[in-house]
Amino acid sequence: MKELIRGLLTVSGGSGNEGGVAAAIKAQVSGVADEVFTDILGNLFAIKRPKGAGSGKTVMLIAPMDEPSVVITDIGENGYLRFEPLGRLQASALIGARVRVGRTGRLGVIGVESKADHAHLEFQHLFIDLRTADAASAAAYAQVGDTATFAYGMEELDDHTVIGHALGSRAACVVQIEAFKNANSSATIVAVFSSQAQVGSRGAQVAAYRIRPDLAVAIDISPTGDTPEAKRISLTLGGGAGIKALDRDMVVAPAIREQLSRAAVKAEITAQIEVSPQAHSEAGAVFLSREGIPTGGVAIPVRYADTLSQMADLRDMTACVQVLEAFLSDL
Amino acid sequence: MLLKELTESSGPSGFETEVRDLIRKEAQPYADRVYTDALGSLIVETGVQHPGPKVLIAAHMDEVGLMIVGITPEGLLRFRAIGGVDTRILVAKSVRVGRDRLFGVIGSKAVHLQESGERDIPLKLEQLFIDIGARSQEQARKYIQEGDFAVFTTVYEEMGDGRAKAKSFDDRVGCAIALDTLKQKFSIPVTYAFTVQEEIGLRGAGPVAYRVKPDLAFVLEGTVCSDVVGTPSHGEGTRLGAGPALSVVDRKTIVDRRMLDFLMAIAHDNNIPYQLRRVLGGANDAGAIHLTEMGILSAAISVPTRYIHAPSQEISLDDVAHSQQLLVAALRRIEQGGYPSI
Numbered sequence: 001m002k003e004l005i006r007g008l009l010t011v012s013g014g015s016g017n018e019g020g021v022a023a024a025i026k027a028q029v030s031g032v033a034d035e036v037f038t039d040i041l042g043n044l045f046a047i048k049r050p051k052g053a054g055s056g057k058t059v060m061l062i063a064p065m066d067e068p069s070v071v072i073t074d075i076g077e078n079g080y081l082r083f084e085p086l087g088r089l090q091a092s093a094l095i096g097a098r099v100r101v102g103r104t105g106r107l108g109v110i111g112v113e114s115k116a117d118h119a120h121l122e123f124q125h126l127f128i129d130l131r132t133a134d135a136a137s138a139a140a141y142a143q144v145g146d147t148a149t150f151a152y153g154m155e156e157l158d159d160h161t162v163i164g165h166a167l168g169s170r171a172a173c174v175v176q177i178e179a180f181k182n183a184n185s186s187a188t189i190v191a192v193f194s195s196q197a198q199v200g201s202r203g204a205q206v207a208a209y210r211i212r213p214d215l216a217v218a219i220d221i222s223p224t225g226d227t228p229e230a231k232r233i234s235l236t237l238g239g240g241a242g243i244k245a246l247d248r249d250m251v252v253a254p255a256i257r258e259q260l261s262r263a264a265v266k267a268e269i270t271a272q273i274e275v276s277p278q279a280h281s282e283a284g285a286v287f288l289s290r291e292g293i294p295t296g297g298v299a300i301p302v303r304y305a306d307t308l309s310q311m312a313d314l315r316d317m318t319a320c321v322q323v324l325e326a327f328l329s330d331l
Numbered sequence: 332m333l334l335k336e337l338t339e340s341s342g343p344s345g346f347e348t349e350v351r352d353l354i355r356k357e358a359q360p361y362a363d364r365v366y367t368d369a370l371g372s373l374i375v376e377t378g379v380q381h382p383g384p385k386v387l388i389a390a391h392m393d394e395v396g397l398m399i400v401g402i403t404p405e406g407l408l409r410f411r412a413i414g415g416v417d418t419r420i421l422v423a424k425s426v427r428v429g430r431d432r433l434f435g436v437i438g439s440k441a442v443h444l445q446e447s448g449e450r451d452i453p454l455k456l457e458q459l460f461i462d463i464g465a466r467s468q469e470q471a472r473k474y475i476q477e478g479d480f481a482v483f484t485t486v487y488e489e490m491g492d493g494r495a496k497a498k499s500f501d502d503r504v505g506c507a508i509a510l511d512t513l514k515q516k517f518s519i520p521v522t523y524a525f526t527v528q529e530e531i532g533l534r535g536a537g538p539v540a541y542r543v544k545p546d547l548a549f550v551l552e553g554t555v556c557s558d559v560v561g562t563p564s565h566g567e568g569t570r571l572g573a574g575p576a577l578s579v580v581d582r583k584t585i586v587d588r589r590m591l592d593f594l595m596a597i598a599h600d601n602n603i604p605y606q607l608r609r610v611l612g613g614a615n616d617a618g619a620i621h622l623t624e625m626g627i628l629s630a631a632i633s634v635p636t637r638y639i640h641a642p643s644q645e646i647s648l649d650d651v652a653h654s655q656q657l658l659v660a661a662l663r664r665i666e667q668g669g670y671p672s673i
Contacts, residue, residue, distance in 0.1 A: 016585030040587065040626035071580050074565035074609045082565035084611035086580070124566065144607045145579035145591065196585060206626040 001174060001314060004028070005162060006154045008170040012102035014069025014147025015086040018042050018195045020102070021065040021173070025193050028177050033191075039210065042195035043203045046180060047188065055186040059331060060213035060293075061324070062204055062282050063176040064197030064220065067166035068306060069147040070099065072128070079138040081108070081128040086147065087198035088306045091121045097308060099128060100151040106130055106141035107151055150308050160238075160314045167310040169197070171300050172219045175317055179219075179324035187214075187331040194282060201249075201285035208289035215294050215331075217260070217324065218283035221312070222247070222276045222299035233276050235301040237311065240270030241319035244297030247276045249284020256296035263327035269319040274299040298323055333357070333507045334651075335487040338497035341427065343396025343413045343480045344531045347371055350392040354506060354525050361514050368542060372535045373525040378517055384670055385520045386662065387545035387627075388512065389536055389616045390505030390552070391529035394498065395640050397426065397481040399461070402472060406465030408435070410481060411456065414530030415640050419453035424642050428461055428481035429474055435461040435481065483642035493648045494571075500644040502529065504634045505551030508655045517662050529616055533583065536616035540623035547590075547670060548629040549658060550617040553646070554578075554608060556635035567609065569635035572647040574604030575654040578631035580611060583618025589671035590630040594661060601660045603653050608633060628671060632658060 013021035022044040030036055033046040044065070068087035075081055085091075097110045108128040116125035128148065132138040142148070150165040157163055164170070173193055180191040190211050195203035208216065222242055225233030235242050243260045244252050257273075264271035274297070287295035298320050303311040342350035351373045359365055364376040373392070395414035402408055408428065412418065421437050428435045438461075439454050461481060465471035487497035497503075509523050522543050526535035540548065554576055555568040569576040577594055578586050598605040608631075621629040632654050637645040664670065 016580070016588075040628055041621075071585075071611065073580075073611060076564055084580075086585075144609055145586075145588075199585065202585075202622055205622050206624070210625040 001178065001317060002162065004174050004177065005164065005170060008173060009154045009164045009166055012100055012149040013066050013166070013169065014071070014102050014149050015066040015196045015198045016042070017102045017147045018065040022193060025065070025173060025177060029180055029191065032181050039206065041203045041206055043207045044193040046191045048180065048183060049188050050186050054188065055331060057187040057215070057331060058190060058211065058213045059187045059328065060190045060192060060208065060211045060216040061176050061180065062192040062194055062207065062216065062218050062286060063172035064169045064282060065173060065193045065195060066198050067149055067169045068198055069149045072142050072144055072146045072148065075135050075138050075142065075144065077135050079130065079132040079134045081130065081138065081142055083126070083128060083148065084123050091123050091126060092118065093307060094126060098151040099148040101142045101146055101148045103146050104141045108148065152308060161311060162314060163309050163311050165308050165310070167302055167312050168221045168305050171221055171302065171312050171317060175300060175320045176219050178321040179328070182321070182325050183328045185328040185331050187328070189328060197282055201282045204282035204285040205289065208286040208293060212290055213293060216286045218281050218286060218295065218297040219320070220281040220297065220299060221302040221305055222274050222279045223305045224301045224303050227303060231278060235272060235274055235276065235299065237301050237303050238313045238316060239272045239301060240316060241323045242274035242299030242301055243271050244274045244281070244283065244299055247274070247279045247281050247283065249280055250287055250295070252296050253294060256294055260296050260298065260323060260327055263330060264323045267322040267326040269322045271319065271323060333510060334495065334497070334504065337503035337506055338487045338499050341432065341482045342392055342394055343482060344393040344528045346480050347392040347527050351525065354392065354510060357510050358513055358523070368538060370535050370538055371527040372539050374539065374543070375513060375523040377513055377523070378520045381519050383520065384546035384665060385522065386665060387522050387524060387540065387543050387548040387620070388509050389524045389526055389539065389548060389550045389620065390509045391502045391526045391535065391616055392506060393527055393530050394482065394501065395530050399428065399475060399477055399479045399481065401477060402468045402475065403460065404468050406467045406471040408461040408463065408471065408475060410461055413480065417640065418456045418459065420641050421459055422454050425484045426461060426481040427484055428463060429479040431474055433463050433474055435463040438462045485642050489648070494645055495648055496643050496645050498642055498644060500634070500636045500646050501553035501639050504553045504646060504651060508551050508651065508658065511655055512658055515659060518666050521662065526616055533614065533616055533619040537619035537623060540620040540627060544624070545627060547665065548617065548620045548627050549661065550615050550620065550629065550631040551654070551658070552615045552631055552633040553636035553639060554633035555610060555613055555639050556637045559637065565609065569606060569608055571635050571637055571645070572649055573606045574650060575657050576606050576608040576633040576635055578608045578617065578633065581614050582612060583614035584621055584629065586630055587628050590628055593671045594630055594632070594657065597660045597664055598657055601656065603657050603660065605657065
């Protein structure tokens with residue numbers, strides 16, 4: 001699992017530019033999937049049909065592929081790039097950050113105008129320095145509309161704690177890949193690796209419409225409430241798989257939540273209930289699709305979500321995979 | 332002159348009737364079918380006998396405006412904005428208001444009566460009112476009621492080096508380009524939609540896309556252009572006269588790269604100038620269209636509009652002509668089967 005996370009963190013996947021991530025995931029799931037395809041928005045779908053007759057039901061799993069990124073909006077005559085955020089980034093947190101232009105792989109550093117007031121810092125005061133002499137040479141590495149993502153990769157803090165710049169998306173993808181690979185279900189399983197989640201669950205919206213599942217489970221990371229002066233959030237890092245009760249976009253129906261909790265008991269793993277009134281997930285977009293889709297969520301606790309150093313516990317991730325396997329095998 | 336008629340007619344969000352009637356009259360002779368949907372968008376179908384791909388061309392009819400919310404005992408009208416209006420620019424502007432399109436003037440306390448501190452602060456909405464010349468609330472009420480709208484009175488005029496000023500170029504310029512385009516014949520089904528309520532949340536376009544179910548969509552817009560004093564390059568958004576602005580990303584859409592490359596290649600092949608829109612802020616109907624059903628390939632072609640959402644907006648007529656040339660060239664390419672596919 002660790003090496004899969006590390007591998008997926010080497011690929012840049014800004015919103016709308018998830019092609020590299022999709023290719024890496026496709027290589028992981030193709031061997032076990034009956035069908036793999038993409039759609040207009042860049043969602044990757046992997047389908048696994050039941051062996052034998054099956055229940056006739058379809059269950060959709062969904063995990064986001066895109067990570068927090070910036071989009072290039074202007075290339076100055078001096079070669080410095082101007083940008084705006086895609087996702088929930090704070091301008092003040094980005095000074096000195098290392099970025100990589102997704103399409104070309106060029107490294108750059110985020111600088112700040114000296115006259116900027118740091119108490120009211122906005123993205124218009126920041127720029128990316130690619131170390132090019134002028135606009136013409138910068139254009140070889142970046143164009144308006146390119147996304148740049150953070151260039152840090154994965155570090156291991158101890159034998160079960162990992163830190164990474166895009167764990168928010170890739171940890172969820174890894175859990176979904178593992179669960180999909182191992183799954184043995186009488187239902188048809190559609191694993192959606194979604195695009196454009198950071199900008200408002202856009203991929204999830206069209207994916208749910210296409211699949212029209214009988215049941216859906218959103219797999220996402222969720223912030224923890226176990227750090228100094230944290231907001232009131234139920235999850236703790238290392239506390240096990242999160243079973244979603246409520247986030248900013250939805251309340252999970254008790255029956256679905258209990259179905260996931262029973263799966264945790266059956267799998268004999270530690271689980272915790274996720275109550276995250278501030279956190280977004282794709283569950284909200286999925287359950288409002290078409291006539292309404294019964295939807296639950298499995299949350300990976302992550303500290304420092306939406307920063308450059310997100311922290312996750314591999315034991316929590318393994319627990320999430322096991323909950324999903326048990327859940328899918330009982331459908 | 333279509334731009335003159337379109338910009339001088341009244342149609343804030345939710346009140347698009349006058350604009351719709353004008354467009355319907357203009358479009359009818361060239362259409363296979365013209366109808367209005369439940370929200371009020373006008374849908375004009377052409378080339379229905381042809382096989383696909385089906386293309387949707389969308390432009391919104393509504394403009395930003397004002398809505399009357401009360402009448403003072405003195406007969407002055409209290410109002411609120413419909414859509415994004417900078418209230419600082421309203422004082423002393425003339426408007427037309429209500430079903431009879433009465434003239435009115437936006438007034439406030441005279442400058443010599445303002446306290447010294449007050450003069451340094453822009454007037455707030457609560458300090459502004461529309462004066463229609465009524466003597467009393469009773470008299471005003473004969474002509475006006477709460478829920479009536481007001482729009483600016485700016486007359487369309489051409490000026491300077493191939494430029495024009497008017498109100499509501501956002502998005503009557505898109506409507507004008509669509510209307511001129513639908514007078515040409517294409518050997519593919521092209522549906523033109525003149526949408527409602529874009530300025531208050533892209534409301535009309537989603538149901539239109541759901542109904543039409545196109546393979547490809549092009550949105551025609553007037554977009555922000557701040558290439559004026561005191562703006563650095565990265566704050567301009569677009570430049571006036573530099574050609575149609577192609578959207579790359581905005582608040583509601585990350586434009587599909589295949590669509591963007593398609594339009595840039597066509598502009599290049601036909602020697603049509605173009606520019607990329609260099610700002611994240613703002614949104615247009617593509618935001619609703621591209622997320623409809625299983626997703627629809629969408630792009631936006633915009634005419635740079637200085638002083639957008641203000642009473643006097645400015646465009647370059649060259650940009651208008653080039654936007655239309657680009658759209659027509661794109662439709663010709665699609666006719667020949669050269670459209671982006673996934």
